[in-house]
Amino acid sequence: MALFLSIFPIILLIYLMVKRNALPSYVALPWIAAVVLIIQLIFFETDIQTVSANIVSAIIAVQTPITVIFGAILFNRFSEISGATNILRKWLGTISPNPVAQLMIIGWAFAFMIEGASGFGTPAAIAAPILVGLGFPALRVAMLALVMNSVPVSFGAVGTPTWFGFGPLRLAEAQILEIGSMSALIHSFAALIIPLMALKLVVGWKEIKNNxxxxxxxxxxxxxxxxxxxxxxxxxxxxxGGAIGLLVSVLVAKRGIGLAKNKDEDTLDNQPVPTSQVVKALFPTGLLIVILIVTRLQQLPFKAMMNDATTWISFQLGSLGMFDISYGLVFTLKSIFATSINASYKLLYVPALIPFVITVLIALPVFAVSGSKTKDIFVGSFKQTRNPFLALVGALIMVKLMLVGGDDSMVKIIGKSFAAATGEYWTLFASYLGAVGAFFSGSNTVSNLTFGSVQLSTAEISGISATLVLALQSVGGAMGNMVCINNIVAVSSVLKIDNQEGTILKETVIPMILYGIIAALVAMFLIPILY
Structure with a gap:
């Protein structure tokens, strides 16, 4: 019964999000959180104090990803409304007439960089319309955008799926870094094949071979x-990686290196975009990268200052707990409801206010954006964060409650059953569990939040490297973006494609399955040699 009730919320969640007339993640996840809450109170007899403290902790913790999402949306809305994105579209379209070059520069390298800065579905939303504008068929472009946007996803939105997605597991900094290192290695091997499969969705093998x-x-x-x-x-x-790749790809394409001569090259009717306009359009992205590097380098003082947890102001908030503000503006609620549970939010270090909001505020006068358009940028961004906020609150409450109980927690019970069923062969299946998480949630971050604890428990019980299994979870959450219903619907709506979700899914599921096979092979044969 304990196993049934532990795994029931996850099965119900999957059902609710894949059934006919499926519920969106922002509806399904809060409902499942409520189901887990009832199970904890009635079957596991967890005291109301512990349950309440975990819920409050989850609500505070969700401020980290939701402010990152807000910042990313704000940055992209500014780029669109200010005209920066439109200039980049024109510029990218004039670099080379070769269709393979255009697909790789825009669908691969440019989207790679956008994923690193923003994530949360923005690469497909920005890159796909550019490609359609260059004459590629919308349905095929939608498929290509989904498949291409997989390799960079584990480090999307300044690494949010990795550093925040595994946050509830309370891993050491060194282990999170090693998870990222292994994830990147697995993704790198997949990148030898997956972009070719994406290209094949739009152009023929002969054209790919020639270029x-x-x-x-x-x-x-x-x-x-x-x-x-x-x-x-x-x-x-x-x-x-995306910024360097975009620069190299553009320079190489301009010189025609590795590209077959295009018959229509001389008839390309595209006015060159002035260099000054391109530089101006790239200014916000460049500023974003500079601010991130300056505030993240260990050798500079800013990272330590922004993480300074030395108490500046502290006061009691009744029975809720002790509220603490540090010199680094880290807001912490300690001893929530007199338990040992704490939760915090790093205002300056979380990549939201710095760099996204600051970059937009600096760039607004550079692009002479009017007051009414500025209001539209901010108000529209707030509206767009509502649904992700509800989904993330539901996911975090669900995960935190499933972790209650230590060795007798719901995730440990699930982990024991998975370990018993697969033993040392769990590495063959780990990435697909991550893909399932992304499939129904639309997010690598939410997938890691939802299944990270289950993966960790399974690895510990099976005696497999926990770091490797969590890396596979992260890779799975990224490759699941190809088949995620939310992403398919989003890119279809951007490109005005009607009733083709099933067609897209049938095509993108094949590279997703292959991705998981590559991940398993690298995990079994290469990583044990290198780590």
Missing amino acids: LVFVYISIAACVIPYALIAQVNYEFPSLL
Whole structure:
């Protein structure tokens, strides 16, 4: 009965989100959180004090990802309304007439960089319309955008799926870094094949073969710095890897290196975009990257200042707990409802106010954005965060309650059953569980929050490397983006594609399955040698 009640909420969640007339994640996840709450109170007889403290902790914890999402949406709305995105569209479309070059520059390298900065579905929403504007068929572009946007996702939105997605597990900093390192290695091997499968959805194998040298230059230009940066940092791999890859891909394409001569090259009717306009359009993204690097480098004082937890102001909030504000503006609620549970929010260090909001505030006068448009940017961004907020609150409450009870917790019970069923072979299945999480939630972050604890428990009980299994979970959450209903609906709506969700899913599920096979092979044969 304990096993049934532990796994029942997850099965119910999957059912609610994949059934006919499925519930969106922002409706299903809060309902499932309520189901877990009832099970904890009635069957596991958890005291109301512990349950309440975990709920409050989850509500505080959700401020971290939701403010990152708000910042990312704000940045992208500003780019769209200010005209920066439109200039980039025109510029990217004039670099090369070769269709494979256009698909790799925009669908791969540009989307890779956007994922690193913003995540949360924005790469497909920005890159796909550019490609359709260049004459590619909308349905095929939707498929390509979904498949391409997988490799960088574990480090999307400045690494949010990794550093926040596994936050409830209270892992050591070194272990989170190693998870990121292993994830990047697995993704890098998948990148040797997955972009080719994405290209095949739009152009033929002959065209891919004729331009294969350029394709692999573009892949390597993103993936090599991505994998190297992931060895020392879990926030920048996709952002910097994408930026370097985009620069290299553009320079190589302009020189025609590795590209077949296009018959229509001389008839390309595209006015070149002035360099000054391109520089101005890239200014916000460049500023974003600079601020992130300056505030994250260990060698500079800013990171330590923004994480300074030394108490500045402290006062009691009745029975709720002790509220503490540090010199680094870290807001902490301690001893919630007289329990040992604490929760905090780092105002300056969480990548929201710095760099997203600050970058937008600096860029607004540069682009001479009017007061009414500025209001529209901020108000629209707040509205767009409502549904992700509800989904994340539900996910975090569910996870925190499922972790209550230590060795007798719901996740430990599930972990024991998975371990008993698969034993040492769990590495073959771990990435697919992560993909299931992304499939129904639309987010690598939510997938890691939802299943990270189950994966950790299964690994510990099976005697497998917990770091490796969590890396596979992160990779699975990324590859699940290809088949995620939310993402399919989002890109279809952006491209005005009607009633083709099933068609898209049938095509994208094949590279997703292959991705999981590659992940399992790397995990079984290569990682034990390198780690």
